[in-house]
Amino acid sequence: QAWAVSEKAPASITMLADGNGAFTKALGLELDASGFGMGLRAQRFALYAEDGVVKLLHVEAPGEFKVSGADAMLAALA
Secondary structure, eight states: OHHHHHTTOOTTSOOOOOTTSHHHHHHTOEEEOGGGTOOEEEOSEEEEEETTEEEEEEEOOTTOOSSSSHHHHHHHHO
16 A cells, blocks of 8 residues: 555555465466575566456566566557
8 A cells, every 4th residue: 555655546546465475376477586585476567457357467578677567568558
């Protein structure tokens, strides 16, 4: 909630946390970074859903930031 407030996200946007990684695991986007001392993490991704249905999912290749940023998501939704 604090992130939504700090970013002034409109009420029409729902921002969710995935503290135990259950959502990430269900999506198949879990990343084991134990070798780097970071444990289980999420791959970098951006997801857009309407009424609980995933409409757009952009997953980054390792080490890249090309498809999950705001500009890429907005362009894909246009």
